[in-house]
Structure formats: structure tokens, C-alpha cells
């Protein structure tokens with residue numbers, strides 16, 4: 001039987017606005033496609049094995065949880081970066097997206113380190129959050145994704161990283177340049193909770209197909 005191994009990274013700490021629903025849809029769709037699916041939670045003080053998974057899911061959360069994780073994730077920085085560079089499928093939502101970049105500035109102005117696995121950074125904004133429904137168009141596939149965003153952070157993409165989509169409705173990465181999320185190798189990042197894969201099952205299918213194709217490489 002085909003196997004699909006999923007890692008829910010810091011799943012006990014980062015799981016806001018229904019992010020866990022995305023994980024459930026990944027499991028459900030993969031089972032429908034004939035996979036035997038196993039899911040492992042990897043959290044604080046635990047080792048991340050860069051060879052052990054087909055898909056890694058890192059959700060969103062509050063600044064406090066992100067601060068705690070920003071310390072621990074430095075110990076996993078090399079293995080997560082290796083996993084990504086080797087073509088591993090990685091989904092980062094909101095706070096998880098922010099932590100993959102160079103740094104994140106919390107709403108109170110504290111600069112916390114990301115792991116620089118992706119070339120982006122996140123600034124804060126004063127007394128404002130980007131909240132509401134959001135629709136984006138994936139320029140790679142022409143597909144539309146719908147979701148819900150709620151973030152203080154304003155993310156700016158650097159060279160080598162593309163957006164997941166172009167904002168049609170809502171704020172996206174920073175409210176300025178119409179970019180939403182990030183794409184790098186087999187990494188999919190987004191500010192869309194919603195949860196993203198429940199509302200956009202076609203994206204879950206694409207991600208599972210990519211993960212499966214990586215097994216034969």
C-alpha cells in the first residue's frame with residue numbers, strides 16, 4: 001500500500017482558526033487516493049528527522065506561542081532547511097509562514113528570529129490587523145483559493161521566492177503589493193486559514209500528488 005507520512009510541526013501550539021482542518025483534509029484526501037496515512041506531532045525539545053516525512057504542516061498562532069517556538073525551532077533549523085532543500089513538501093500557515101523567514105516583528109515590536117529557510121521577513125503594524133475573508137489567484141495554475149486571514153504581520157518576499165497567489169479580495173502578505181503567501185521549491189505558505197485546504201480541496205490534492213512524486217526521487 002502507498003504510504004504518506006505527515007508531520008504536524010508544533011501542532012500542540014500552532015493551530016488557530018481551524019488550521020487543524022487542513023490537516024484533516026490532507027489525511028482524508030490521501031486515504032481516498034489509496035494511501036495509508038500516518039501523522040506524527042513534533043514539538044518543543046523533539047527531534048525533527050529530515051528524512052522521515054512526505055508532508056510537513058506548520059500552522060498559525062498567537063505571538064506568545066510564536067515567541068516560544070522561535071527559540072526551539074533554531075535547534076531544528078538545519079534539519080528543516082535540509083528537508084526543504086531536498087524537495088520536501090512543507091505547508092506553512094500564517095505564523096508558520098512567518099517563522100520560515102528571516103524574522104518576525106511581534107505586534108508589540110519585539111523582533112524574533114525565524115529560520116531563514118525562505119527569503120522573506122515580516123514587520124508589524126501599529127494598532128491594526130489584517131482581518132477578513134480573502135481570495136487569491138494562483139498564477140501557476142490559474143486556480144482560485146478562498147480563506148480567512150487574521151494577522152498583524154506584514155510579510156515582504158525577497159528574491160527567489162514567489163507568492164502563492166495574487167490578492168483579489170483582502171490584504172494578503174502586506175496590504176501593499178498584492179502578493180499572498182509564498183512558493184519556494186515544494187513549500188506552500190499562506191496567510192489563509194479558513195482553513196485553507198477545507199475550502200480549497202484542489203490544493204490539497206495537488207500537494208498530495210507532489211508529495212507522492214517526491215517519493216520516487
Ligand code: GLN
Pocket residue numbers: 016059060061062063066093094095096150151152153154
Ligand atoms: N501572530 C501572527 C500575526 O499576528 C500570526 C497570526 C496567525 O497565525 N494568525 O501576524
